[in-house]
Amino acid sequence: MGRDRLFDLLREKDMLVIRKRSYTKTTNSHHWLRRYPNLVKDFTPTAPEQLWVADITYLRTCTEFQYLHLITDAYSKKIMGYELSEDLSAASTCRALQMARAARNYPGRALIHHSDRGIQYCSNEYTGILLSSGISISMTENSDPYENAVAERINGILKDEFGLDATFEYETQLRTQVEQTIRIYNEHRPHMSNRMLTPTQMHRQEKRSIIKWNKNQQSHEQVPAHETVYLQPKSVN
Numbered sequence: 001m002g003r004d005r006l007f008d009l010l011r012e013k014d015m016l017v018i019r020k021r022s023y024t025k026t027t028n029s030h031h032w033l034r035r036y037p038n039l040v041k042d043f044t045p046t047a048p049e050q051l052w053v054a055d056i057t058y059l060r061t062c063t064e065f066q067y068l069h070l071i072t073d074a075y076s077k078k079i080m081g082y083e084l085s086e087d088l089s090a091a092s093t094c095r096a097l098q099m100a101r102a103a104r105n106y107p108g109r110a111l112i113h114h115s116d117r118g119i120q121y122c123s124n125e126y127t128g129i130l131l132s133s134g135i136s137i138s139m140t141e142n143s144d145p146y147e148n149a150v151a152e153r154i155n156g157i158l159k160d161e162f163g164l165d166a167t168f169e170y171e172t173q174l175r176t177q178v179e180q181t182i183r184i185y186n187e188h189r190p191h192m193s194n195r196m197l198t199p200t201q202m203h204r205q206e207k208r209s210i211i212k213w214n215k216n217q218q219s220h221e222q223v224p225a226h227e228t229v230y231l232q233p234k235s236v237n
Contacts, residue, residue: 003026005056009198009225010062014165015152016143028205033119033122033123033202034122034127035117035122035139036122036127036138036139037122037138037139037141038114038138038139038140038147039112039136039137039138040112040114040138040143041111044054045074046072046074046075046104046206047075047077047102047109047206048075048076048078048105048106048203048206048210049073049105049109049111050074050075050109050110050112051069051073051075051112051114052072052073052080052100052111052112052113052114052135053071053072053074053114053115053148053150053151054069054070054071054072054073054093054096054097054113054114054115054121054151055070055072055115055116055151055152055154055155056068056069056070056088056093056118056120057070057150057155057158057159058093058167058169059084059165059168059178060162060167060168060175061167061168061169061171061176062167062168062170063172064086064124066085066086066171067084067085067086067087067088067092067122067161068082068083068084068164068173069082069083069084069085069092069093069095069096069120070082070096070113070151070154070155071096071097071099071113072116072150072151072154073199073203073220075115075202075203076114076194076199076200076202076203077150077154077183077191077193077194077199077202078186078199078202078203079154079182079186079199080099080100080103080104081095081096081098081100081101081103082096082099082182083095083096084174084175084178086171088120089120090119090120090125090126091122092119092120093121094125094126094129095125095214097126097129098115098129101129101133105204108228110136111134111135111136112135112136112137112138113116113130113135113136113137113138113146114138114139114140115138115139115140115151116139116147116148117139117140121139122139135226150151153173156186157185157189158181158182161189162177162181162184162185163177164177164178164181183200186198186199186234187198187199187200194208195208232235
């Protein structure tokens with residue numbers, strides 16, 4: 001039985017756990033720093049490392065929030081860099097960017113970095129790294145999450161499928177889970193938009209066009225029943 005048929009069955013039997021929706025603001029766009037125009041409105045990447053998308057999502061421990069800073073390749077859906085930190089500082093976001101930059105497989109390729117207009121991404125420290133690396137800067141124009149849809153979808157996958165929406169007892173426990181989750185996600189989690197290749201597999205080739213989704217389609221991906229999807233258990237023990 002595939003993942004989606006299982007969810008359908010649980011829904012029919014009223015056995016689905018209803019997720020509580022709560023939000024913590026991670027974007028402060030009210031600042032004096034320079035904003036950059038949206039360069040990717042009608043842009044669809046045709047190869048890896050043409051477009052990176054950046055975002056920050058919050059995770060929980062029993063005593064505090066932690067913040068996961070992510071850089072994802074929009075073509076392959078591979079998480080290129082990340083940083084788990086206790087704050088929303090530009091320094092933490094820069095560490096994720098530096099990891100992504102060091103992991104590039106195609107350093108000579110023209111690359112666009114797309115993010116929201118948060119103060120971290122507009123900071124002189126962060127934009128300085130991008131400009132000195134020859135990476136073009138693109139930012140959303142409004143607060144519409146569909147302007148950064150790939151990044152939002154990856155956040156949802158990590159939380160919904162890999163258990164990162166749980167409340168962890170210790171920060172060290174959360175850090176271990178994040179490291180394992182990103183490794184398994186990159187190496188084993190197929191995407192329909194990748195034509196059922198994993199992010200790492202998709203990142204190694206340029207022969208397959210990606211499947212583009214629009215906001216009228218469902219945000220989750222339908223995985224055929226014969227495909228194996230690797231999921232992290234919800235347990236944090």
